[in-house]
Amino acid sequence: MENIFRSDLFAGKTVLVTGGGSGIGLAIARNFGTLGARVVIAARDQERLIEAGQSLREAGIDAIELAVNIRDNDSVADLIEQLELQGIGIDVLVNNAGGQFAAPALDLSANGFRSVVDLNLTGTFLMCQAFARHCMNRKLPGCIINIVLCQANGLPGMAHAGAAREGVVNLTRTLAWEWSNLGIRVNAVAPGTIKTEALDQYDPVALQEGIDKLLIKRMGLPEEVAQSVAYLASPAAGFITGTCLALDGGEHLTGASPQR
Ligand SMILES: CCCCC/C=C/C(=O)SCCNC(=O)CCNC(=O)[C@H](O)C(C)(C)COP(=O)(O)OP(=O)(O)OC[C@H]1O[C@@H](n2cnc3c(N)ncnc32)[C@H](O)[C@@H]1OP(=O)(O)O
Numbered sequence: 001m002e003n004i005f006r007s008d009l010f011a012g013k014t015v016l017v018t019g020g021g022s023g024i025g026l027a028i029a030r031n032f033g034t035l036g037a038r039v040v041i042a043a044r045d046q047e048r049l050i051e052a053g054q055s056l057r058e059a060g061i062d063a064i065e066l067a068v069n070i071r072d073n074d075s076v077a078d079l080i081e082q083l084e085l086q087g088i089g090i091d092v093l094v095n096n097a098g099g100q101f102a103a104p105a106l107d108l109s110a111n112g113f114r115s116v117v118d119l120n121l122t123g124t125f126l127m128c129q130a131f132a133r134h135c136m137n138r139k140l141p142g143c144i145i146n147i148v149l150c151q152a153n154g155l156p157g158m159a160h161a162g163a164a165r166e167g168v169v170n171l172t173r174t175l176a177w178e179w180s181n182l183g184i185r186v187n188a189v190a191p192g193t194i195k196t197e198a199l200d201q202y203d204p205v206a207l208q209e210g211i212d213k214l215l216i217k218r219m220g221l222p223e224e225v226a227q228s229v230a231y232l233a234s235p236a237a238g239f240i241t242g243t244c245l246a247l248d249g250g251e252h253l254t255g256a257s258p259q260r
């Protein structure tokens with residue numbers, strides 16, 4: 001996909017992408033790297049992370065990989081501490097790590113519901129808070145982009161994820177208020193169905209039915225998410241905070257569901 005941005009747009013900036021070892025997160029990291037940023041990719045699976053970091057370096061990108069479990073506050077604190085010890089300042093945080101499983105609400109155990117809220121909502125909050133403190137320590141502004149998913153019409157078959165991600169959208173607005181005086185802009189991107197390996201866990205017939213309903217009848221590409229994120233992090237979006245950008249082929253109007 002053609003990159004519409006200036007190749008030095010993020011020169012001198014460092015971008016931290018959670019879940020940056022795969023799928024959309026890796027595409028986001030690659031795009032920032034291509035636009036001159038140093039990128040830090042962070043996730044749990046070290047093998048996959050190292051492979052992703054190598055692929056970025058082979059493309060000439062200054063990339064660092066670090067372990068994090070965003071559900072664990074100590075692990076989040078450790079990530080930021082490691083960066084600060086290495087003298088690495090983060091300018092942009094992309095909260096991309098997340099996920100869920102499809103299950104009807106009646107079948108969800110309390111623990112199953114809690115695990116998805118814990119990952120997507122609490123994990124995102126912990127990363128945002130650690131980043132804001134990091135910005136305060138540096139006395140520098142920052143930018144947060146939270147990747148959610150298209151949940152504006154409800155999310156049948158994924159009640160836990162819909163609730164958690166709607167929570168992140170509201171969190172985005174609240175943090176935009178609270179941290180405006182720190183010079184931190186906070187926005188979200190809500191992708192619809194995006195072509196990544198992670199979709200293999202969903203019913204392909206249900207996915208196709210969702211796509212057939214869309215106004216733009218195809219899956220989105222990770223690179224399309226990456227370019228939207230780059231826009232929101234760029235000076236061109238310097239007057240934008242507290243928003244959620246739907247990147248979904250119109251799914252926020254038409255609805256789509258992993259449940260048939
Ligand atoms: C139109 C459709 C569009 C779809 C758009 C969205 C696409 C994407 O988001 S792509 C996906 C990105 N990646 C993922 O989703 C990652 C896959 N999921 C996970 O990593 C995990 O499921 C998890 C993080 C969400 C949960 O992990 P964890 O907390 O480690 O889970 P446990 O194994 O400890 O189980 C906790 C609890 O949850 C119950 N559970 C787990 N999986 C399922 C399942 N498939 N169905 C039903 N219940 C499940 C599990 O049984 C545990 O509950 P208890 O048994 O009551 O203890």
Ligand SMILES: NC(=O)C1=CN([C@@H]2O[C@H](COP(=O)(O)OP(=O)(O)OC[C@H]3O[C@@H](n4cnc5c(N)ncnc54)[C@H](OP(=O)(O)O)[C@@H]3O)[C@@H](O)[C@H]2O)C=CC1
Nearest residue numbers: 019022023024043044045069070097098149193194196198
């Ligand atoms: N593909 C799609 O259609 C859509 C995806 N999304 C969202 O976009 C994001 C990326 O999705 P996609 O690339 O498709 O899927 P992936 O499964 O490839 O991405 C999820 C990433 O999150 C990381 N992750 C999961 N749990 C944790 C954790 N506890 N701590 C740190 N990292 C974690 C994973 O790495 P590791 O396992 O190594 O920790 C992985 O890199 C997710 O939040 C997803 O829900 C939203 C809408 C649509």
